[in-house]
Amino acid sequence: MRITLTVNGEERRLDVEPRRTLADALREDCGLTGTHLGCEHGACGACTVQVDGTAVRGCLLFAVQCDGSTVRTVEGLAAADGTPHPLQTAFSHEHALQCGFCSPGFLMLTAAALDEDPAVADDPDRLRELLASNLCRCTGYAAIRRAVRRAAGSGGTEPPAG
Amino acid sequence: MKPAAFAYTAASTLEDALRELAAAPEESHVLAGGQSLVLEMNHRAVRPTRLVDINTVPHLGLLQTDDAPDDGARLRVGPLVRHRAFEQPVDEGPLGRLLALAAHCLAHPPIRARGTMLGSLAYAHPTAEWPTLAVTLGAELDLRSVLGHRTLAAEEFLAGPFTTALAPGEMLTEARFPVLPSATGVAFLEHRPTAAGFAVLSVAVALRVADGTVVDARIGLAGAAPRPVRAPAAEGLLTGRPPTDEAITEAAAASAETVADPPADPPAGIPFRQHAVRVLTQRALHRARDDLTERT
Structure with a gap:
């Protein structure tokens, strides 16, 4: 089927089988391999991308369902001049990644959440x-929490417990 | 894994979707949120050869409270209402609170952004949140096909694990929940080993109290039987009495008797499930009582 996606601001005309998931269409048909595939059943969140501003699982959505939609992947997170997104800078500062496999998913998940309501970082x-939406096997999540708080301007330290 | 090949149709109206389903009822599947269907397809546990996408049909996102002519108000939920619509209370009363408690237990935000309540009811996982609440609260479900329309109680609709009354070619078009009177305390609790995956057990409670006495007790259990069930013996022990600690303890013990032929997955023996049902029910009843006192 012929579909059109706007991926990171660029119009992409694709011819895909209905069974092509959005994550596979991005990786295989658009060559955007920043979106990773871990479990392919919605549990790990490595394939999380934004469709029309909402963070969704790229493995649980068919590309044909996204015809006419706007898709944002980790490749579209930095500014056009290459300046990293505040979350990318914060992930680096707070060592919020080790192997990096989960990072694209976490970045797209948290970028959508901060766009929708930055107060999420303070609660x-x-x-x-x-953050329980996605799996990270390296960091133990504390550094990812700090990074999201730093990017939201809440500082990198944890709020008091309770 | 990748799904097997299928033909895809984006429906333009509900009638169009029903016609598409009727063209090959045994091989077709409705695609709404897809958050269970697509993962089952990725595993090739299900292999529909035709998918009828209803995301392209306008006006299926109905979510509103209507006064029924005979007996009180109903919350009407259409086929494209996503789980996240319930994260914030949809009404000011106990129904909105109870749905929100369950919504926050349900998977996680990206899944809640796509998955739908009616899809979850049609999937009929034995410990999924919406089927449990639908049985507890006595929701009514509308099923529609080209041949006509029928309405079933949630209890009749849910036949067993992943098994419903839906006939080939039929789809769920509406769920209706009775709006709970304001003097109702609610609670929803799950037992789950990790934040990921489905609960082993869950308990939903709605306690309506008048003049210090329980006049309507609803206790719904998932993970106790092949499908969500109510605990009539426990409800009977509470009704007509004040919700004292003693009454709650007795009702919780009685709720454990509901455990029979529970789901095999996740593995948990009957003695464990009985114990956990008793503990969860006791906690949920205390919470429901607290919920009521906090608001009156």
């Missing part, structure tokens, strides 16, 4: 609920 329960 420990909401932040925990958000």
Whole structure:
């Protein structure tokens, strides 16, 4: 089927089988391999991308369902001049990645959440609920929490417990 | 893994979707949120050869409270209402609070942004949140096909794990939840080993109290039986009495008797499930009582 996606501001005309997931279409048909695939059943969140501003699992959505949609991937997170997104800078500062496999998913998840409501960084329960969406096997999440708080301008330190 | 090949149709109206389903009822599947269907397809546990996408149909996102002519108000939920619509209370009363408690237990934000309540009911996972609440609260479900329309109680609709009354060619078009009276305390609790995956057990409670006495007790259990069930013995022990600690302890013990033929997955033996049902029910009843006292 012929579809058109706007990926990171660029119009992409693709001819895909209906069974092509959005994540595979981005990787295989658009050559954007920053979106990673881990489990392919919605559990790990490595394939999280934004469709029309909402963070979704790229493995649980068919590309044909996104015809006419705007898709943002990790390749579209930095500014056009190459300046990293505040979350990318914060992930680096706070050592919020080790192997980096989960990072694209975490970045797209948290970028969408901060765009929607930056106050999520100041609410420990909401932040925990958000970060529980994706799996990271390296960091133990504390550094990712700090990075999101830093990017939101809340400082990199943890809020008091409770 | 990748799904097997299928033909894809984006429906333009509900009638169009039903016609598409009727063209090959046994091979077709409705695609709404897809957050369970697509993962099952990725595993090739299900292999529909035709998908009828209803995301392209306008006006399926109905979410509103209507006064029923005979018996009180109903919350009406259409086929494209996503889980996240319930994260904030959809009404000011106990129903909105109870749905929000369950919504926050349900998967995680990206799944809640796509998955739908009616899709979850049609998937019928034995410990999924919406089927549990639908049984607890006595929701009504509308099923539609080109042949016509029928309405079933959630209890009749949910036949067992991943098994419903949906016939080939039929789709769920609306769920209706009775709006709970304001003097109702609610709670929803799950037992789950990790934040990922489905709960082993869950308990939903709605306690309506008048003049210090329980006049309507609803206790719904998931993970106790092949499908969500109510605990009538426990409800009976509470009704007509004040919700004292003693009454709650007795009702919680009685709720454990509901455990029979529980789901095999995740593995948990009957003695464990009985114990956990009792503990969760006791906690949920205390919370429901606290919920009521906090607001009156």
